[in-house]
């Protein structure tokens with residue numbers, strides 16, 4: 174693992190931006206994208222840049238089960254608002270939250286992932302060590318799956334909804350095996366809320382109890398931290 178600590182979130186986002194630009198220069202065709210608060214400064218930089226994604230494909234990690242693409246809290250909307258309206262990709266894929274036929278949606282998304290191998294995957298990390306929506310206990314060999322969100326994830330995401338009972342309790346997520354198949358991975362983590370998960374990811378055992386710990390086994394992963402997220406590292 175390549176671990177970098179920055180004075181500020183903005184500097185970490187600039188580093189991630191430069192890796193994306195370098196990948197584009199080198200002919201990368203597929204970018205794996207994440208949602209949440211963490212990548213917002215990166216997406217702002219991309220949106221304001223002159224980078225051209227119109228010949229590349231994006232695939233997102235996850236989408237809430239049951240939310241339509243036009244629902245204000247769907248990850249489709251998040252991507253549209255924060256990136257795609259400024260930087261259209263040739264093709265952009267997310268799981269379809271309104272496909273309630275789980276097996277067909279899983280097969281559809283796995284097919285998309287096998288047809289579009291990810292050159293660079295952007296990740297955040299949950300307070301419980303999840304990546305994508307792969308919660309503690311997720312099978313390391315899984316591809317796309319429907320996951321039950323943990324209470325801590327539902328609480329963490331409640332801030333985007335009017336009340337906790339409006340937060341979906343399930344989501345489609347790329348599995349750990351799909352994430353690990355990316356050629357390069359960049360994980361960003363900011364703030365003291367993430368410090369324990371960051372420490373366990375880097376210094377703990379590789380265990381399904383802390384899904385992000387699997388990244389210790391990836392040959393090309395860079396962890397970008399602000400001081401607060403790095404504060405519990407030895």
Ligand code: PGA
Nearest residue numbers: 209210211212297298299
């Ligand atoms: P956050 O979520 O960026 O909103 O903290 C990250 C995650 O849960 O993966």
